Amino acid sequence: MPAPSSDTPGVVPSKSSIFAGSGDLATEIGRMADGSAHELDTMREVDSDEDGRSAKKRLGPVFWVAAGWFLLVALAAVLAPILPLKSYTAPSAYIRQPPSAQFWFGTDTIGRDIFSRVVWGGRVSLAVAFASISFGVLVGGTIGIVSGYFRGRIETLLMGFCDVLLSFPALLLALSIVAFRGDQRDLLTISLAIGVVSIAPIARLVRANTLVYSQREFVTAARSLGAKRGRIIIREILPNVIFPVLSFSIIAIGLAIVAEGGLAFLGQSVQPPTPTWGGMISDGRNYLANAPWISLMPCLVLFVTVVALNLAGDRIREYFDIKDNN
Amino acid sequence: MRFVRKKLVQLIVVMLCVTFFSFLLLELLPGDTATTLCAGAGGTECIEQKTEEFHLNDPMPVRYVRWLGGVVTGDFGSSARNAQPVSEALQQRMPVTIELLLYSQFLALIIAVPVGIIAAQRAGGLFDRGSTGVLFLFLAIPNFMLALVLILIFPVKLKLLNAVGYTPFTENPLKSLGSLLLPAITLAAAEMATYMRLLRTDLIATMQEDYITMAKAKGMSPRHILLRHAFKPSSFSLITVIGLNFGRLIGGTLLVEVIFSINGLGKYTVDGILGRDYIPVQGAILVIALGYVLVNFAVDMIYAALDPRIRHARSLV
Numbered sequence: 142m143p144a145p146s147s148d149t150p151g152v153v154p155s156k157s158s159i160f161a162g163s164g165d166l167a168t169e170i171g172r173m174a175d176g177s178a179h180e181l182d183t184m185r186e187v188d189s190d191e192d193g194r195s196a197k198k199r200l201g202p203v204f205w206v207a208a209g210w211f212l213l214v215a216l217a218a219v220l221a222p223i224l225p226l227k228s229y230t231a232p233s234a235y236i237r238q239p240p241s242a243q244f245w246f247g248t249d250t251i252g253r254d255i256f257s258r259v260v261w262g263g264r265v266s267l268a269v270a271f272a273s274i275s276f277g278v279l280v281g282g283t284i285g286i287v288s289g290y291f292r293g294r295i296e297t298l299l300m301g302f303c304d305v306l307l308s309f310p311a312l313l314l315a316l317s318i319v320a321f322r323g324d325q326r327d328l329l330t331i332s333l334a335i336g337v338v339s340i341a342p343i344a345r346l347v348r349a350n351t352l353v354y355s356q357r358e359f360v361t362a363a364r365s366l367g368a369k370r371g372r373i374i375i376r377e378i379l380p381n382v383i384f385p386v387l388s389f390s391i392i393a394i395g396l397a398i399v400a401e402g403g404l405a406f407l408g409q410s411v412q413p414p415t416p417t418w419g420g421m422i423s424d425g426r427n428y429l430a431n432a433p434w435i436s437l438m439p440c441l442v443l444f445v446t447v448v449a450l451n452l453a454g455d456r457i458r459e460y461f462d463i464k465d466n467n
Numbered sequence: 468m469r470f471v472r473k474k475l476v477q478l479i480v481v482m483l484c485v486t487f488f489s490f491l492l493l494e495l496l497p498g499d500t501a502t503t504l505c506a507g508a509g510g511t512e513c514i515e516q517k518t519e520e521f522h523l524n525d526p527m528p529v530r531y532v533r534w535l536g537g538v539v540t541g542d543f544g545s546s547a548r549n550a551q552p553v554s555e556a557l558q559q560r561m562p563v564t565i566e567l568l569l570y571s572q573f574l575a576l577i578i579a580v581p582v583g584i585i586a587a588q589r590a591g592g593l594f595d596r597g598s599t600g601v602l603f604l605f606l607a608i609p610n611f612m613l614a615l616v617l618i619l620i621f622p623v624k625l626k627l628l629n630a631v632g633y634t635p636f637t638e639n640p641l642k643s644l645g646s647l648l649l650p651a652i653t654l655a656a657a658e659m660a661t662y663m664r665l666l667r668t669d670l671i672a673t674m675q676e677d678y679i680t681m682a683k684a685k686g687m688s689p690r691h692i693l694l695r696h697a698f699k700p701s702s703f704s705l706i707t708v709i710g711l712n713f714g715r716l717i718g719g720t721l722l723v724e725v726i727f728s729i730n731g732l733g734k735y736t737v738d739g740i741l742g743r744d745y746i747p748v749q750g751a752i753l754v755i756a757l758g759y760v761l762v763n764f765a766v767d768m769i770y771a772a773l774d775p776r777i778r779h780a781r782s783l784v
Contacts, residue, residue: 305488308481308756312721313736320740323497399609403722406611407737419611426615426726430623437619440612448607 204456207449214446218263226257230414237432246438250428255421259439262416265328266443269417270397272332274390277339282386284340285347290355290374300348303341311338312403319409326412335400339393346389350382384461391454395447402443418443470771478764485756486749490531493745502743534749543750548742553750556735561754564724564731566636567647568716571654572709579659583666588693590671602660614653614726621649631728650727654720658712665708669701710766713758 217224233252240247246255284303288296306314318334319326354360355378363377398418404410405419413420418439425435501517518524522533537544543553582602586595622630628645636643673679674697682692721733728734732751739748 301484304481305484308485308759309489309752310721310733310755313740313752316737316740317492317496320496320743321492402609402611406722407725407741409741422611422615426618429615429619433619433623436615440615444608444612447609448604451607 200456200460203452207452207456210445210449211453214263214442215267217260218267221260221264224260226260227254229253229258229261229416237428237435239432240434240438247432247434249421249425249435250432255435255438258416258421259418259442262418262421262439263442265411265415266398266401266418268328269332269335269401269411270394272328273335273397273400274339274393276332276336277343277393278386278390280336281340281343282347282382284344285349286351286374286378286382288344289348289351290370290378296348299344303344306337306341311400312407314338315400315404316407316409319404326409328411331401331404331411334404335397338400339397343386343389343393347382347386350385351378354378354381385458388454388458388461391457392451395450395454398443398447398450471768474764474767478760481760482753482757485760486535486753487531489749489752489756490534491527493749494527496740496745497743538750538753543753544746546739546747547744553747556747557732557750557754560730560732560735562636563633563729564720564733566643567650567654567720567724567729567731568713570644570647570651571716572658572713574651575655575658575662576709578655579662580666583663584670584693584698586663587667587670587674588689590667595667598663602663605656606660608656610653610657610723611726613656614649614723617649617652633729647729650720650723650729653723653726654716658716661708661712662705666701666705669704670697673697673701706769707766710762710769713762 230253233248233254235244235248236252237250238244238248238252244254244256246259249255249258284299288299315334315338318337319330322330322333360373360377363373368376401410401417402419402422405417405423408423410420410423411417413424421439422436422443425432425437425439428435501514501521501523505513505517522530525533534544541554543557545552546556582598586592586598589595618630621627628648630649632646634642634646670693674693679692679696682696683689687696720731721737723729724731724733725737732755736748736751736755739745739751
């Protein structure tokens with residue numbers, strides 16, 4: 142039973158599930174980051190008989206179904222302008238129609254086709270998710286690698302900064318950043334808000350991995366051959382750190398999609414009439430009694446997408462986990 | 468005790484950092500107390516007067532120290548919109564959020580513990596796989612989605628319970644628990660899955676210990692071994708995580724409070740930020756952060772008390 146890590150003053154990471162969860166982006170990512178560090182190993186040891194020890198590692202059908210769904214959604218989002226969709230902005234006389242052959246997902250309160258809004262909303266939601274996690278990986282990754290490799294005062298400073306970020310409720314932090322940008326609730330603002338929240342957990346994950354790899358022989362070898370610090374970081378450590386971060390960011394993209402939904406529920410996501418999944422779900426919640434499909438259809442798509450991302454990310458992490466092969 | 472002293476110092480440092488940082492953060496946000504106060508009966512005169520009154524022209528560190536001085540004496544300032552003292556508002560809203568938290572943790576445990584124990588009994592069996600699968604879905608459901616589905620099922624379709632509102636516990640305990648049932652379930656869902664996985668994993672690990680083999684060799688029944696010998700040592704990390712979640716969830720109730728219109732701490736904070744009313748937000752963040760840090764501190768203490776290895780490992784550092 143490992144103790145909560147003692148190097149972070151006051152803020153002790155919760156070690157729990159490998160699976161992505163609901164709601165709070167930073168804490169969920171934090172959970173996974175900390176969880177994947179030690180708890181997973183014990184979990185896998187225990188579970189190893191279930192999967193069969195000698196089985197050759199494959200991504201498995203679950204991964205391909207999940208990846209297939211995500212590709213479908215992403216493709217639809219990218220191709221939205223050239224797909225034969227009904228208008229997603231123009232109101233029509235068909236108000237609050239339930240799902241039918243004509244309107245696959247039904248229509249909303251002013252007669253817009255929900256299916257085409259889900260496709261167009263996916264464009265925005267996915268764009269926000271990709272942009273925010275890219276930002277998080279860039280900034281958080283840099284912080285993590287630098288503090289994990291150089292240690293010392295830089296590490297104390299950077300990780301202290303991350304601890305302060307983490308001690309804010311994630312949604313509150315995102316909300317403040319949106320408020321900071323004033324009334325400009327555009328794609329950039331929302332992406333920035335969610336991106337900043339994702340910095341600290343990603344930095345922690347990268348730091349933990351960097352710590353492990355900086356102790357390895359090949360790094361010592363490179364150093365004794367006279368490699369400069371920048372070269373060691375980029376050529377020796379980065380390629381090793383990148384895989385856990387990659388699988389992790391797939392899951393984090395799912396969390397970012399959920400986080401956008403959270404902001405939408407506070408009325409602070411991308412401004413209407415631009416559709417986002419979260420915005421659509423939030424808009425329909427007052428019509429649950431008479432027209433539940435307005436909320437539930439985008440909600441279903443969001444949910445399946447998030448689950449698909451979780452499953453895919455999880456499988457990739459296991460696939461690239463070298464320890465598991467021994 | 469050196470360990471306690473060290474932790475206490477850390478605690479104070481973190482509190483100072485968090486409040487300073489939140490002060491800075493709110494400083495960056497557009498609008499201030501003066502403009503909020505003068506929103507209706509505008510005029511630069513009014514703004515100037517209020518700016519003077521609230522010392523808004525002082526440098527930020529000066530105002531931070533002044534605010535901190537107020538906090539130490541119990542004065543959190545008051546809301547710019549309705550002039551309600553922040554300390555009074557916090558007193559009203561804190562019990563609501565705390566009740567919601569306790570309630571949701573209780574619900575999560577009441578499901579997670581039995582399920583975890585049964586699942587661990589036959590690891591890899593049908594029940595284990597089934598419950599893990601179902602709880603995985605619970606974890607992946609965004610809490611706003613779960614809230615919507617619950618509202619759709621109970622108040623809308625079955626006409627049971629209310630979708631919004633809150634009855635104070637002191638007024639009518641039963642009604643109060645009823646009014647918080649849906650929000651509590653919403654919060655509990657993800658925790659439930661986490662707790663169950665954690666307990667299951669630890670139980671399976673404990674069952675491989677030598678003293679369990681010993682107990683088996685003595686011919687004790689599997690049920691007795693599981694409940695009497697394995698459960699207690701396996702529940703340590705569960706206790707830890709529950710403690711940590713308390714701290715974490717103080718901020719996490721925010722969205723749930725907004726969806727279910729419960730006037731708790733989270734909604735208070737959101738209203739403050741959206742209404743450009745920053746003094747209440749500052750007070751609420753202080754309380755949330757304090758709760759978070761205190762619970763973490765308590766958990767560390769419990770952990771150290773339970774496991775002497777930690778006390779020693781740390782006092783060596």
